[in-house]
Amino acid sequence: xxxxxxxxxxxxxxxxxxxxxxxxxxxxxxxxxxxxxxxxxxxxxxxxxxxxxxxxxxxxxxxxxxxxxxxxxxxxxxxxxxxxxxxxxxxxxxxxxxxxxxxxxxxxxxxxxxxxxxxxxxxxxxxxxxxxxxxxxxxxxxxxxxxxxxxxxxxxxxxxxxxxxxxxxxxxxxxxxxxxxxxxxxxxxxxxxxxxxxxxxxxxxxxxxxxxxxxxxxxxxxxxxxxxxxxxxxxxxxxxxxxxxxxxxxxxxxxxxxxxxxxxxxxxxxxxxxxxxxxxxxxxxxxxxxxxxxxxxxxxxxxxxxxxxxxxxxxxxxxxxxxxxxxxxxxxxxxxxxxxxxxxxxxxxxxxxxxxxxxxxxxxxxxxxxxxxxxxxxxxxxxxxxxxxxxxxxxxxxxxxxxxxxxxxxxxxxxxxxxxxxxxxxxxxxxxxxxxxxxxxxxxxxxxxxxxxxxxxxxxxxxxxxxxxxxxxxxxxxxxxxxxxxxxxxxxxxxxxxxxxxxxxxxxxxxxxxxxxxxxxxxxxxxxxxxxxxxxxxxxxxxxxxxxxxxxxxxxxxxxxxxxxxxxxxxxxxxxxxxxxxxxxxxxxxxxxxxxxxxxxxxxxxxxxxxxxxxxxxxxxxxxxxxxxxxxxxxxxxxxxxxxxxxxxxxxxxxxxxxxxxxxxxxxxxxxxxxxxxxxxxxxxxxxxxxxxx
Ligand code: GTP
Ligand code: MG
Numbered sequence: 001x002x003x004x005x006x007x008x009x010x011x012x013x014x015x016x017x018x019x020x021x022x023x024x025x026x027x028x029x030x031x032x033x034x035x036x037x038x039x040x041x042x043x044x045x046x047x048x049x050x051x052x053x054x055x056x057x058x059x060x061x062x063x064x065x066x067x068x069x070x071x072x073x074x075x076x077x078x079x080x081x082x083x084x085x086x087x088x089x090x091x092x093x094x095x096x097x098x099x100x101x102x103x104x105x106x107x108x109x110x111x112x113x114x115x116x117x118x119x120x121x122x123x124x125x126x127x128x129x130x131x132x133x134x135x136x137x138x139x140x141x142x143x144x145x146x147x148x149x150x151x152x153x154x155x156x157x158x159x160x161x162x163x164x165x166x167x168x169x170x171x172x173x174x175x176x177x178x179x180x181x182x183x184x185x186x187x188x189x190x191x192x193x194x195x196x197x198x199x200x201x202x203x204x205x206x207x208x209x210x211x212x213x214x215x216x217x218x219x220x221x222x223x224x225x226x227x228x229x230x231x232x233x234x235x236x237x238x239x240x241x242x243x244x245x246x247x248x249x250x251x252x253x254x255x256x257x258x259x260x261x262x263x264x265x266x267x268x269x270x271x272x273x274x275x276x277x278x279x280x281x282x283x284x285x286x287x288x289x290x291x292x293x294x295x296x297x298x299x300x301x302x303x304x305x306x307x308x309x310x311x312x313x314x315x316x317x318x319x320x321x322x323x324x325x326x327x328x329x330x331x332x333x334x335x336x337x338x339x340x341x342x343x344x345x346x347x348x349x350x351x352x353x354x355x356x357x358x359x360x361x362x363x364x365x366x367x368x369x370x371x372x373x374x375x376x377x378x379x380x381x382x383x384x385x386x387x388x389x390x391x392x393x394x395x396x397x398x399x400x401x402x403x404x405x406x407x408x409x410x411x412x413x414x415x416x417x418x419x420x421x422x423x424x425x426x427x428x429x430x431x432x433x434x435x436x437x438x439x440x441x442x443x444x445x446x447x448x449x450x451x452x453x454x455x456x457x458x459x460x461x462x463x464x465x466x467x468x469x470x471x472x473x474x475x476x477x478x479x480x481x482x483x484x485x486x487x488x489x490x491x492x493x494x495x496x497x498x499x500x501x502x503x504x505x506x507x508x509x510x511x512x513x514x515x516x517x518x519x520x521x522x523x524x525x526x527x528x529x530x531x532x533x534x535x536x537x538x539x540x541x542x543x544x545x546x547x548x549x550x551x552x553x554x555x556x557x558x559x560x561x562x563x564x565x566x567x568x569x570x571x572x573x574x575x576x577x578x579x580x581x582x583x584x585x586x587x588x589x590x591x592x593x594x595x596x597x598x599x600x601x602x603x604x605x606x607x608x609x610x611x612x613x614x615x616x617x618x619x620x621x622x623x624x625x626x627x628x629x630x631x632x633x634x635x636x637x638x639x640x641x642x643x644x645x646x647x648x649x650x651x652x653x654x655x656x657x658x659x660x661x662x663x664x665x666x667x668x669x670x671x672x673x674x675x676x677x678x679x680x681x682x683x684x685x686x687x688x689x690x691x692x693x694x
Contacts, residue, residue: 249580251492255520257552265486266554267344268515270365270405272396273374274385275353278413280331282374282453283350284315286477289460290339293318315453319350330354334364336556338544343482347544347556353392362399362673363500363613367515367556369487370407371400372477375428377450378417382428386435388596394435401439402683404667408436409447409480416452420467425450447480489553494580495519495527498612498659498668499573503558509539510569511560514613517668519577520552521559528578529561529569530659535578536564572614574659574669582661582669585689586654587621590672592684593629593647599681601642601674607652607681610673614658618674622651642682651690662686 051060271279284301287293298314305314310329313320319335320326331352338347349368351361365371373396376382385393400408410432418424429448436446450472451458455465460478463469475483490496500514512529521527525538539562541551551557561569576582588609594601601607601620609618626636627647642648652674663670663685674682 249494254550256491264340264345266347267370267487268347268349268368268556270349270351270368270371270400271374272351272365272371272400273353274392275330277353277374277376278453279353279374280316280319280350282411282413283348284318285453285456286459287318287337287339292339332357333360341478341482346481355392365400366403368405370484371405372409372411373397374411374413377412377414377424377428397436398439401441407445407484408441409449411477412450413453415450415468416455420465422471449477449480451477487554490518491553493518494577495521497575499571499575500613501571502569504566508566509560510566511558512569512575513558516551516553516555516557518553520550522550526578527575528581529564530574530576530581531584531657532568534564534568536561582659583689584657585660586657587690588660588686589649589651589688589690590684591649591687592674592682594642594644594682595680596644598644608675609652609654610675611658611660612669616658617655618652620650621653624649660686660689662689
């Protein structure tokens with residue numbers, strides 16, 4: 001059955017009629033229980049009531065053909081052998097597939113996943129219950145894992161190559177940094193999100209989406225510890241900001257890139273898509289083909305993966321480093337790696353596709369300039385990914401578009417599983433293309449590449465499999481990456497770096513990690529840390545695991561600071577130019593688009609507001625007007641409630657101040673996401689920062 005929005009927490013009064021939300025034609029599983037596949041039915045007669053999800057281990061009711069929590073199909077594809085003939089491309093609708101209980105392809109992994117049930121029970125419980133601490137302790141174990149004697153048995157070279165070649169753009173020079181770099185993109189602890197659209201002017205407001213399980217977790221502000229300072233610093237900073245408009249800012253010469261190009265343009269590339277579509281395998285294979293993973297290291301992954309009965313995950317292991325990720329066969333935090341193409345220094349942000357880790361995906365992908373949406377072409381899997389209730393394909397695409405990413409490569413992966421069929425590829429292109437256009441992606445900015453990460457077809461060279469070669473004449477994946485437009489960079493604006501994560505060394509050194517959105521940094525420069533309002537000095541900068549003298553807009557870095565109280569640097573904060581502080585506010589006007597399946601939003605609704613890496617408890621204090629989703633014109637003043645798919649101007653009051661800018665001034669700090677009960681229910685932009693009237 002479809003995952004219906006949990007309306008219990010809301011007092012709808014007379015405003016809500018359930019039927020209004022229930023008549024979407026894509027709401028698929030209303031037709032009744034999905035029949036159990038014949039192959040399963042026998043064995044399940046002896047297993048009453050529940051089946052345990054192979055991915056998240058949630059115990060689903062007998063009648064469910066996909067996991068109620070993570071959307072993974074009940075069993076892996078039974079027959080994914082390309083020698084099986086004849087292959088049919090009579091593609092059922094996503095809904096049919098879900099209700100008919102077709103299987104996903106998890107090549108080579110079927111038995112392995114099922115073998116792991118018992119070891120996953122505890123973590124699945126914590127995920128379902130939304131425990132924040134469990135995940136952070138998982139990360140601790142990741143760190144321990146890397147530093148364990150097991151690793152010490154490896155040669156120093158191996159370890160260095162793993163660290164340097166695969167992971168992370170922002171390591172600090174201590175030994176745990178290899179995991180730190182990954183951690184920094186995976187520290188949003190809890191919750192799920194779904195249903196993203198966008199209210200960015202350039203984006204169509206037609207949205208669609210999914211729903212997800214509830215993970216409210218603790219709504220502890222990242223900045224709580226510094227709130228008092230922030231409040232006191234608030235007025236100073238905001239007023240300072242008023243006296244220093246960006247037009248007064250003159251960048252120094254060193255801040256601007258050398259005209260000849262002192263280094264390659266950095267391209268932050270998010271790898272997104274439904275769980276198990278092959279994102280990590282694709283990333284790992286690319287890194288290997290481009291020499292970022294040595295043959296020796298690859299052998300090691302292959303050997304270890306095989307030993308654990310997960311041979312097909314060898315390439316994914318290059319990205320999925322933690323014991324838990326490897327054991328479960330899923331990515332949990334965003335992994336960062338990099339390679340050089342002809343035109344770009346590419347920073348790969350391999351995102352988790354599992355529903356529980358959407359917030360981690362957001363944290364990483366919000367820094368991206370372009371994205372690869374990985375699609376599993378196998379029969380059943382593509383359809384489940386597209387399913388509005390369980391699939392993550394739509395959600396990831398919508399999120400990416402909401403972050404302002406408009407260049408998308410659609411990597412139609414696992415083409416080997418459909419015998420490189422043109423019909424299948426075309427069918428996927430038609431179905432997904434319609435949806436992507438509705439999200440606001442333009443045809444000219446979409447590149448469709450059929451490939452197989454597992455069989456190395458069409459990744460960095462033209463395919464050599466005759467079945468693909470016979471009909472595909474387009475670019476390979478690497479060429480498509482090279483053909484992306486260079487991302488615009490704010491080199492000549494004052495420094496701005498939203499802090500994604502903070503690393504603290506044992507020696508009391510603190511480093512802020514994130515993407516430099518504007519301006520430049522170098523050692524010795526004074527920076528203002530907000531919202532604490534303290535000024536620190538840049539001690540050193542790391543980019544791609546190596547120290548560098550200058551970092552500029554677009555770079556993904558770790559900045560180590562000195563002369564500052566370590567506790568004053570928090571993720572969700574911002575580094576900026578001392579004379580050009582960003583605003584800090586608790587009262588904002590937003591233009592929002594309410595997503596499909598979202599519960600009604602009322603005055604007084606308690607939500608979670610996400611702005612860049614900050615998340616804060618928020619309350620709707622005013623619904624100013626309802627807008628026409630196409631024209632943006634006001635259609636009604638002061639409506640009493642907002643419902644799914646509506647666009648509106650609202651005012652929110654945040655519990656603690658956040659660093660924010662109006663979207664028209666600064667896109668990076670001007671996008672907002674409203675979430676409730678672990679789901680994203682609205683996306684929007686900040687239209688006004690409202691001064692508090694006290
Ligand atoms: P999450 O990060 O958990 O969302 O998964 P993912 O998208 O990173 O998928 P991953 O790379 O872990 O691969 C999942 C399974 O798909 C593994 O068993 C891979 O071997 C398999 N796989 C990946 N690429 C291909 C492919 O091109 N063909 C086939 N047949 N299987 C593939
Ligand atoms: Mg992965």
